[in-house]
Amino acid sequence: MHLNVIVPFLLMWIHVLHGTSEMTCPSQSEVGSTADITCIAPNTIDKHGYSTPNKEVAAICQTNRSSCQPLGDYSAAVINNTCSVLTIPSVKLSDAGDWRCTVSPSPMLTCHMVVYKTPSCTIISNEEKPAISVTLTGFFCSGRVQFYVAALCELFSGTVNKITDGIFNCTPVRRVSAETHLMFICDNVNRSLDCKKVNNTPTTNPPDQTTASSTVTSGNQERIIHNPLGFVLPLIICIIVIILVITCFVVYKKRPDLFRGKKQTDASYAVVEKGDHVPL
Known part of the structure; x- marks a missing residue:
């Protein structure tokens, strides 16, 4: 026989023998689990009314007719004319707190259930x-x-x-x-x-050749980003040199005499053109 049925029967016989009324529920239930709440009232002859910690009606059981009318997501059953069971098929956060069973003319019965969820x-x-x-x-x-x-x-x-x-x-x-x-x-x-x-302790592995190359490349990139003059200045110098070379080449084409050596002349000597006869 299922444990959920055995426990209510045992509780029922104990309380029938002693003639006392009691409501029992799990002291703690995990979210999503199944929980059974039992109401035992030997002095009641017609009905048990269950209400939630939010004071909403969960079920009404007529023990003299062996029938229950559950509301919401609950189910209920009559064991005999003194005992009924309310079943929570899947425990929710709102199921935590004091459950009540009305067993008129006896005083209202209560039990407390803790709801938890492990992480x-x-x-x-x-x-x-x-x-x-x-x-x-x-x-x-x-x-x-x-x-x-x-x-x-x-x-x-x-x-x-x-x-x-x-x-x-x-x-x-x-x-x-x-x-x-x-x-x-x-x-x-x-x-x-x-x-x-x-x-998360950081580990330091000896860099291989690939890692070293990557490090060098990364370092060069960092220098380019953080020190732009290291790249721009050589480029400017190179452009200036190219401009000077081109300028000199153009001037040479137009005025080649500027790049030839000048002959030294003396004023005491006469300039003799080709074909002239010099008298002796």
Whole structure:
């Protein structure tokens, strides 16, 4: 027989023997799980009325007719004329709090349920620094929640009102080992979470030839960007030299005599043209 059926039967017989009324629900339920809430009232002869923590009607069971009328996403069933069960098929955040069972003429019965959601987590450590960083994704607790990196340091302690993500830091009393687990505590819930471990310590590898060439190229680019004169000045000088060479070439073509050596002449000597006879 299924456990969800066995437990209500056992509770029913215990309370029938003692003649007391009681409402029971899981002390804690994880988001998305199934939860059964049982209402036992030996002195009631007709109906059980269930209401949520938001005071909305979840189901009405007529025990004398063995029938239930659930509302919303809930289901319900009558076990016998003193006991009924309300089933939450998928626990939501709004299901946290005090559930009520009206069993007139007996006093209203209540039970309290804590709702929680365990997160996925990543522990980022650095061998050079004692501080660690933990990324938590998707956690919730309707009560007070605490996170510890084993017994090393506390990451977070407080309350949240929705499914929460966050990055939390702490400084452990000793180095974080590969076997270190994150402890999640939500009221009476205590879970050890196996987080992904990441080491962000920088590693220095000896540069090979490819790396060295890349470094040199990167350095040259950096010099060009940050020191433009190192590129522009030689270019200007080169242009000036080219202009001078071209100018000299043009002048040489037009006035070649400027580039020939001049003959020295003496005023005491007469200039003799070709073909003249010089008298002796």
